[in-house]
Structure formats: structure tokens, C-alpha cells
Amino acid sequence: MPNKCIQPGDNPDLTKERKTCTFDTDELTSNLYGSRYAMERRREITKKISTDPDFANPIPLEFLSREKRIEATAKKTKSLIQRGPELCDVTKPNEMYHLVNEAIGIDGYPLALHYVMFIPSLVGQADDDLAAEIIPRAMSLEIIGTYAQTEMGHGTNLRELETTATYDKKTQEFVINTPTRSAMKWWPGNLGKMSNYAVVCCQLYIDGKKIGPHNFLVQLRCEKSHKPLPGITVGDIGPKMSYNTTDNGFLAFDNVRIPRKHMLMKHSKVSPDGVYTSPMHAKLSYGTMVHVRAHMVYSHGHMLATAAIVATRYSAVRKQGRIEPGGPEVQILDYQTQQHRIFPQIARAYAILFTGLEIKDQYAATLKGIAKGETDLLPDLHAITSGLKSVVTHMVCPSFLSFLNSPLFQVGLGIEQCRMACGGHGYSVGSGLPQLYGVQIGGCTYEGENMVMLQQTARYLMKAVKLTGQGKTLSHSVAYITKKENGKSLIGLEGGDIYREIEIILSTLEHTARRLAFEASQLWENRIKGGETKEQAWNGVTVEMNRVSRVHTRLFMARCFHNRVLSSPSSIRPVLTDLLSLYLHYECVDMAQHLLEDGHCNGGQIQYLKKRMYEDLATLRPNAVSLVDSIEQSDRELNSVLGRRDGNVYEALYQWAKQSELNYTDVLPAVQQYMMPMMEQNRSKI
């Protein structure tokens, strides 16, 4: 049987779907996770966790208060730390990523920031003395730390941060202070309750002179009692849309003194007598947030995949209405509207996962290069770093991925489409989808707000436009900007060869991205010619610039998907080609306005693209369930009564709901206290 997920006792409608599979699901899974070995390793980890009492959830987290939820997660985290090596190869990031997903989930855990931000910033920025003092203690978890940058009044804009670090020559100390309410550190993960240390970003002042933002190691809580130290106000910022298992925190300093050596001085330094020296190599400073961002694209693809798995499986199980009067009730997956809602999300999930893999590879190669000082190896990374002079300023990370930030909102919409495709039950926390949306959509804001990100991409594209015709060769991701091509699209004329059609569509998208870039550049220039400053003029065209960035990004993703299909083994290439076909037709219909407005395409061609899109939906129908099965997320990862592999959703929904805290008693105290006396009183009135 090509689909490897069939088991006895499964919902027969789901088994029926799996039997129509036309490809080997293990082949696709191996391809997605890199190798058959990697796939097997994932399965081993999944199996271990699913049976390990240390990671069991006696009560599903969604029924617990925040405090209890954090407690349950802290317990698992402790086990994860102690037993990690026995559960996976901790040197393999992919295995660790999967282990955390399985063991803990996506809502955060006490050491997330310790590993992702605290240690990396110390490694990247602490001088040898401080590194020797603190890194071993951090690595061995004698202390727990986080990274505190964002303030209540200012986010990613470092230059505006208000927290001050004033050097006191006499005592050779820095005085850390929070001058205003809006200067309070706000949002850092694990800051509120878990961390006893933090790397804190402050404005450095020496002799009354403002030097600018620098990082300092500050102890927040007593190592013995874990109580906040004198002068330190720290706590939890309260409930959020999601991530409520995480203690995002606030932090204020009342002239807290720290030794000079606790400034992170690998690059910038302050001598005992208060002489400031700026970094010799800005190169590796601010490298901290890098790998968070590098993995965002992939992890968001993973989340859209979760939603697509749930919606597709449930739509195969759920029945409603009849297409033919008197006919049998149909699986809702048979309705075109349902397919049109869900299948493009499956395609997008694959597209984003493939793009994420491509980015991870490029990124790893880049870091290797930087390590060896081989900056000449970086033209293509440079190309997608939004036109910054250097990949190695602190802006590299957001800009490196800036143009991939825009799909995140697309992911959010996709998750919501999948949730609503599950009807009423999608609204229940039992479906797993409300929390998933909450976690994912946070990504549109943290690590660089989308609008800001998009403009960085636009600035690079504008630079590429300027370079056009100067004989300079633009690097890969924007080489198309200078390409020559005819004014009309050939869509619809390819004569039934899908690979040729795909080429034509990609070149049409290229044409459109190029045209929009040149037009936006023109709009900008016109405003400058009209007397506005460059900056005023820019602010007058940013919405158009964001349009350009989005189309450029979607072109890049289409290319990543296409390249992946071309390099895929013949056994899975047909189904991936069907999926790519839907992806491209859907994208074109979605962007039809841009294809039409310069006459590059005509209405008939858009009609053709729609027709093809509907054909794709029908073509994919028999493989829909198998395509989501191949992404292979365990029931524990899905955390959804609707998406479970066996399709026995109704019984699961009931068993889940019975655990509601409101069902602990037959008669709710609130009813006893208010409703029953009210009714009693009204009866006695008569």
C-alpha cells in the first residue's frame, strides 16, 4: 500500500482516502526531512516521547490555568534537560527541534530564551574574562538567563531605547536605570519568573555623553532565594493571544550597580578610566537573533502544515448534505469550495517548508563563509539582505529574512481558512487550531514587524533597479530585474506540457515583479522631483513598495518550490508537480490584478488560469490525505481531536470535552450562588 499510515480500527472514510494514494508516502516524508534515516529518527523520537511517563499530560494543558500550565511544562523541561541525550542526538538541530515539538509543544518553555538568546549573545559578545566567568555556568544551567531588549515604548529600534547604563569611574561600575515608565523592559520571554540573569540592552553613557546601545550582563534574582535583587522590579506581563505557557516579563532598574566587566565587551570596550573604544570588527556583534530568524520560515511552514493536516483529515471524515438529491451524504472534502479552501494551504505549506529548507542551507553556508572571513562567497545572501552595505551589521538578520516575513501573514490566513473549514468544531480549543493561530500570528510582529521588514526588501529592490543597465551583474535572487523579455505572456499557449507551462508562469511572475519594481521606483523619483525629500517621498510610496516586496517574495518562493520539484526523485515528482501546478495557478489568480494591469495578460488568460486551478483541485483530491500524511506530524504534535491519524474524531471530542473544568461538578457554584436563588425567588412570588 503506497500510503503507510493505514491501521486497523481507523475511520473507514479516512482509510478509503489513503487507499487512493498514487505515491509512496515514505518517499515524500524522507524527501521532506532530508533522508530515510532522518525520517526514521523522527519516528523513534516520536515513539519514545509518546510512551514516556515524564512527558505525559494527565490533563491536557488547555484545561489548566497559566500557573499550572507553566508548572507542567517546567516539569517536562527538567526531564528534557536530564534525559535529552538518551532521547535524541542533541548535536543534531533537527532532532532537537523535533524532540522539543514532541515533548513540549509550541507554546514555549522555561529555557527557550536561555538557549536561543542568552547563551548565544554571551558567546558572541562577551569578552574572554566575562565569557570564562559566566558561559560555563550558563551552559551547565547553574543559572537561567534571557535577553532583554524591547521596552514598553520602543521595540526593535535600538537607538531609541531609554534604559541607561552610566559609567561611574570612581567605583568602576555601570549604573543601570529605568528613567521612565515607557523605558521598562517589556515582552522578553522567560523574563518574568524563570530567569535570574539577563543580557540587557542599555544606552551607554560616559561622562554625560550618550554613546549608544550596548549589552550588559545583569543579575536579576538571588541565586539562593530566586527573589528579585534590590532595585529590581520584575514580573509577568499577563495573558497574551498565545504563548501563555511563557512568562514574558517586565523589568525595571532603580540605579542598579554592576561591575564594569559585566558589559559585553568583545567588540566595544570601556576601560577602567572610562575610555570608550568602538568595535574593531562590527562583524559578529548582534549575531544573536540570527538563528531564531533563520528558522522562522521553516517553523511557520510547519505550523501551516499542522492546520492543513487537521482540516484535510477532518474534511474526509465529516459528512454534510448531498450533492445529488437522494444521494448519500458526502464527505465535505468533495465540495469544491472546501477543496479551494484547503488544498492551496497544503500547497503553500509545502512551498514554505521547501523555502525554509533552502534558506537554512544558504544561511548555514553563509555562516561558514563568515567564519572563514570569506565575504566574497556571499553575493547571493548579500542579494537578499535588502540592500544593506554589509551582511554583518546587526541588521543582517531581519533584512536577510525580511522578504520572507510577508508570507507569515499568509500563513495566518491559511491557518484560519483551515480552522473555518472545520466548521464549528474548528472553533473549539480541542481542534488545536485556535492556539496554533495565536502562536503563529505572533510571528508577524516579533522579530521585526512585517511592514518594517517589507520596506527593507523594497529598498534593496530599488537599489537593484538603479544598478540596471550599468553593466553590473546583479546577484541571483534579483538577476531577473535586468532581464529582457517580450511584452506579452504566453500563458495558455504551452500546449498541455505542464513543465513548459510552469516555466511560462514563472517568467510571467518575473515580468510582473520587475514591472512593479520599476514603476514604484518611478513613483518615488517623481515625488522627489516634485520637491519632497527622499524620506518624505519614500513615506508617500511605502504601500506600493510593500506590494513590490510581496510579489518579489512570492516569486522567490515559487522558484524554491519549482527547484525542489525538479530535484525530487521520479517516484514523487508527479504528485509534487500537481501540487506546484495548483500553487502557481492559485498564486496567479490571486495576483491577477498585477498580471492584467499592464496588459501583459488578458482576461482570457486569467479565465484559463482559473480553469486550470479547478482542474488541479480535482486532480489532487485522491492524494489530498496522503499529501498531509506525508508531512508526518504525530497526534501529539497536532494536539487536535479533529486531526488525529485514526480519524475517530467524535468520540475523541467527547472524551476531551468531559475534562472541562466546568464539569468537575454537576452544579456549578455560580449557578448555586446566583441563578438557583433567583429562580427560587421568582417561583415563590406566585
Add this chain to the structure above:
Amino acid sequence: MPNKCIQPGDNPDLTKERKTCTFDTDELTSNLYGSRYAMERRREITKKISTDPDFANPIPLEFLSREKRIEATAKKTKSLIQRGPELCDVTKPNEMYHLVNEAIGIDGYPLALHYVMFIPSLVGQADDDLAAEIIPRAMSLEIIGTYAQTEMGHGTNLRELETTATYDKKTQEFVINTPTRSAMKWWPGNLGKMSNYAVVCCQLYIDGKKIGPHNFLVQLRCEKSHKPLPGITVGDIGPKMSYNTTDNGFLAFDNVRIPRKHMLMKHSKVSPDGVYTSPMHAKLSYGTMVHVRAHMVYSHGHMLATAAIVATRYSAVRKQGRIEPGGPEVQILDYQTQQHRIFPQIARAYAILFTGLEIKDQYAATLKGIAKGETDLLPDLHAITSGLKSVVTHMVCPSFLSFLNSPLFQVGLGIEQCRMACGGHGYSVGSGLPQLYGVQIGGCTYEGENMVMLQQTARYLMKAVKLTGQGKTLSHSVAYITKKENGKSLIGLEGGDIYREIEIILSTLEHTARRLAFEASQLWENRIKGGETKEQAWNGVTVEMNRVSRVHTRLFMARCFHNRVLSSPSSIRPVLTDLLSLYLHYECVDMAQHLLEDGHCNGGQIQYLKKRMYEDLATLRPNAVSLVDSIEQSDRELNSVLGRRDGNVYEALYQWAKQSELNYTDVLPAVQQYMMPMMEQNRSKI
């Protein structure tokens, strides 16, 4: 001062915004709520509630467990019942609506379904005997009831419900039973814990013959002990995306016997000896859900308004970056991307509120008509009831509003845009926006799933297409379908007269809706000619049909907005015209694909529309805060630290966050239990 919201102690940036107001905010508020008197009444109610200890929130609900939240709401509900008449004119629906919003909020309360579904279904469907027995007790709140229709396995599709009511001649009773797991009643509000009675929709069986769905009054819980009666399983279905103050419930029957007279027999009847008589007048049966739906459009406009108020005020207070290097930090409301995110939401909020008001009026008129049996007065309501044979079947309600259901997802997107426009703080529950989104987006599913609704609209439009050219006059809302007009749009040629431009845009939208309707009809026919059955063919074109319905709906909303502007007093007409101008330009740019694909508009005209849209953003900038002020939602209604009238957001955010349950102790038990021992152990290792 034209803006009436300025008070001493306000955030100066917000005051600055209010001083640039060009119209009298009270004028607009009066216009929105019907009269100056109605506005004053709203303010009185707001004032009373804000100072009334019975409705105080010692701890904000968002920090409480579901159980505690329901308790707090039950307490308020009891006071609301006892003191309603002293708080507002309970005979005026608008005052009641506002009172509940102020006193209780949008997350539900114990008697919501009792008033909205239970009593109306009894009034509409119980025969005189049952009515006399139960309605007085329901009205005087001796009992609490709800309406239980939806089952786990089937939603709005009544014919597929599985719960059975089998008539037993010998005992003259109905036996109510839940034959399967999926037959469990699932989702009804206030069913889980609050209600002791319910009107239950069951399949009626007599002598082994299935008659079809009918409603029955069933007692669920003992009136004394409130314990579930024998044979009844009832409970809460667990946490949801929102509405967690509501005890949506599950309900199963194990052959529960009820007297024959407890069938709701105003229309269909079962005689003692088991003879079934079908309704003489289907007319008024199933009228139950009507007014829920009739008010959905307005209430969703109200929710989008809430988000727009929060985002606009916060964007005037929040500062980030500089447009000019070396210049001052700017209010983020000065960024074009921010204006483009928020201002169209303000426009849409007004458009939907105005549409909701129009619908309420039409609907009220219609009911009057029905009451007098004047079905001939209903052509236009009939016109927008999606081509159903009669307005008075049970489908009237969803179909009456079906074509207004599609804006609901638009509202959801709008709320999310507003939330993300608030950056990180929008993600905090303190912003009020995550909960607001959760409550609102539920509307895309309950009361008729959007996709289903849209198809009902499409079916009507197809009928209208068929009637074209047969000399029949189509009723108002679709009259445009038969209109003749030239093949090209005049957009851009109106020569600066905004009112003329608006006319041209509306006729362009009409052309587009008409064209799409005829094309979709053609696609459908072609499939039928191609050998498919009508139904197969329909399923093959539903996505296109939904497109048609959406454009038709957006045209209707644009017309409602336009009519409202034309009839508005001269003092506010200019600012409303600016808003309508943005609304229409934004809609056209959003639907540009449809304007372009038949050559009715060209690329140059789309460029023109964009240019006008950007001009509108700049024009509205000085009035943005005043436009949202005019919607006049109190801080209590907004329930947002970011949206508060005085704009002092940062202090409010801190005071709010301090109340987090995690801040009850300095050291979290979870840390004490797991993290501290772990760190201690690792230290001692050395």
C-alpha cells in the same frame, strides 16, 4: 471645540489630534445612533454602569479562570435582571443592547440564549396549552432555557439530525433518544451548566415512520437541585477560541419520556392517537433565529469599530522612528503603511454599521408586513432572500442575511489588521483585540457557515439572471442585473467632482457584479450541457459563484454607505464623503482584477484609483481620531489599555499587567519545585 472628547490630563498627542477635527463629533454620533436623544441615553447608561458597584470588575475577567469568569458574569446578570428597568428603558432594544454591552460585555452571559432563542421559539411555535403552561414561567425566570439544535455530527442541516422523538401511543408520550455519539447535541449556548429546560430539535417518528425535524420542550435538570434528570447527560464542551464565559454544552438522552403536549405544536401537530398533521401555515415556524441574524451585521460593524478605535488612538500615541533623519520621533499614524492598514477599517466599520442599520429597518418593516399578512409588501426583502420560493420558510433567516455573511470574514481580517497595527502590545490580552477577534470570527461559522450562505445568494442571483429579458421587473437589490450600459468605465474622467466620481464607481461595481453573474451562469450552463447534472455542475462552479456573491454584497454595502451619506446633515456630510471616497477607492483597488479582466477598466484607471486612495488617506489623517471618537465606545466597552480615551496607555498597561496571576508570588511555585533544585544541583556538581 468640534471634538467633544478632550479632557484635562489626556495624552497631549491625542489632544493634538482632536484639535484638528473639522466637524462636530456629537453630530456624527447622533446620526449614527439615530438622534441626539438616543446619544444622550447611551451616555447616561454608560455613566450609570461605570460607577455602579454591582457591575464593577475588582479583577479584570481576563485574569480569571473560566469558572470564576462565569461566576462574575452570573453575579452581574442577576443584578441586570433585578435592576434593568432602573438602568435603561427595557422596551427599547437599542438601549438594552447598549446596557448589556456596558454591563456584561461581548463574551456571553447565562441568560443570552434564554432570551434570544428559548422564549422566541416557545412564543413562535408552542400551542396555546403549552404556551400558557411554560411561557409565563420562562418570562418570570422561574426556569432558564436554551435551544438545542446542532449536534456533534450535523450542524444547520436539520434533515440530517439524529436525535429521535418517537411517539408512544399507549402512554401518549414522546421518547427522546440519542442513538449515536455523533447524535449528541453539541454547541448550544448556556446548555452546559445554566439551563434547566431546552427546546430540543429531534427527528419525529410515528409508527416507525420518520416524519422529520420538530421541536420539543424537555426539562433537563431538577428545578430544586439543578441536578441532571435521569437519562440526561449534560455538560460543558470545554474552552473555545472565545466566548469562554459561556457554557456551550453537550446533551444526550437515554430514552427520556416527555408528555405529548411538550411537542411545540402551534404548526405541526400529533394527536393523542398518533395522527400527524402538517402545518396549515408554514409561515411563521422556525422564526426563532431571525433577530439574532438580523442584528449580526450591526454588531459585527460595532466590533470592527472597536478595533479601529483602539488602533487609531494608539497609533496617535505610539511613536517610532523618524521620517526625516535627525527629525523628531513620529507618531506611527504618520506612516502611510499604518494609515493604509487602519483608515480603510474605519471606513469599513462605518459602512457595515450603516448597512446594519438599513437591514434592521428593512427587517422590522418586513415583520410588520408578515404580521398583517401583507406578503405583497415584501418584494425587496424577497429579493435579498437568495431566491427562495418564500420568505417564510425556515430558510428565510440565513438567506435573508446570507449575502451579508461574507463581510464577516472581512471584519475578522480588519480586526487583525488593527491588532497588528498595534505591534507587540496588540498581542497582549490587555489590548482587548485578541478576545475581540475570537468573538467576532465565531460569526463566520455560527448561524450558518459562510460558504453555505454565499451559495444561497448565488442561487438567487442566478435566478435573477434567468429572469432578465423576460420583461419581469426585478426587485430593487438586483434591478441592476438587467440594466444596460456602455462597455467602458468613465473612472478618471469625472473632472474632480467627487459626487460624480462616486456615481461612476458605483456603476462600475454594478457592471462588474452583473458581468460576473452572467459569466458564472454561463459556466454553470456549459457544464450542464456537457452532461453533468444540475447539482454536479453547481458543485463545479461554486467557487466562482461565491465570487459573484461577494461582489454583489460589496455593491450592496457601498450603496448603503452612499445613501447614508446623501441623507446626512450638511455638517457631517463632508467628512463622511471623504470616508466614502476612501471606502470606494479601496474597494475598487481590492477588486481591480474584476474591473480589469473584461477590459471595462484599464491599468491607467487602476493607477488613478490608487492615487486617489493615497490622497484619501492624507485627507482623512486630521480627522482620523475624531472619526473613531464619534463612534463613541466607552473605555469599559473597549476593554483595552491601548484604546482608552485619555491615551495614557503605558501606565495603564503596567497597572493591568501587575494583576497577572503569575505575580501573586515573587517566586513561582513551578520555579521553586523544578528550576531552583535543578540549578542548585548543577552548582553543587562543581
